[in-house]
Amino acid sequence: MVVVAGATVPRQTGDTTMFVLGILASFAAIAAMCWLLFNLAVFALPFLVGLHTGIWAYGTGAGWLGAILVGGFAAGLTLAIGQALIMLVRPLWARFVIALIFVVPAVLAGFYATLGITRTMMPSETWQMIFAVIGAGAVGVSAFLRIAGMAADSSDGSAAGA
Numbered sequence: 001m002v003v004v005a006g007a008t009v010p011r012q013t014g015d016t017t018m019f020v021l022g023i024l025a026s027f028a029a030i031a032a033m034c035w036l037l038f039n040l041a042v043f044a045l046p047f048l049v050g051l052h053t054g055i056w057a058y059g060t061g062a063g064w065l066g067a068i069l070v071g072g073f074a075a076g077l078t079l080a081i082g083q084a085l086i087m088l089v090r091p092l093w094a095r096f097v098i099a100l101i102f103v104v105p106a107v108l109a110g111f112y113a114t115l116g117i118t119r120t121m122m123p124s125e126t127w128q129m130i131f132a133v134i135g136a137g138a139v140g141v142s143a144f145l146r147i148a149g150m151a152a153d154s155s156d157g158s159a160a161g162a
Helices: 013-059 063-088 094-122 125-153
Strands: 002-004 007-009
Touching: 013 063, 013 094, 013 125, 063 094, 063 125, 094 125
Parallel strands: none
Antiparallel strands: 002 007
16 A cells, blocks of 8 residues: 555556556467467468368268368368479479469468458558568468478489479
8 A cells, every 4th residue: 555645545566467467468379379370371272272172062062071071181182282292393493383382372371360460459551561561471481491391301402303
């Protein structure tokens, strides 16, 4: 208790603590979501293929279980085909094109995820777009480096065929 002009005023330390903890929790949540986004960006294309195939299967009367199974199979097949192409295709330009096919959906996912986060954090639409573009670039570079790492792991170390 603090005495001010003869009156006792209770301290409000609980409000300040909760305010600071709320800010720290928000930063932790944003960091966790960004980490998840960076790690899962490579799977944006297989996810979209699986999602749309599942929706198509559901629309043809497969039911929920059939749609989930068909969508999961399509997503796994897309990822497997992409990794097989990266391992088997030798020209560097073809590997680059395959990597771009996987990176473009990751860039779009990064853009819209960052835009969603910035819309809750700042009122200026200009700064929202600037941060969304920066986020899209960061997610795209991260996805490209992961895919390039898969291609480098599968290469035999020679530059022939490039």
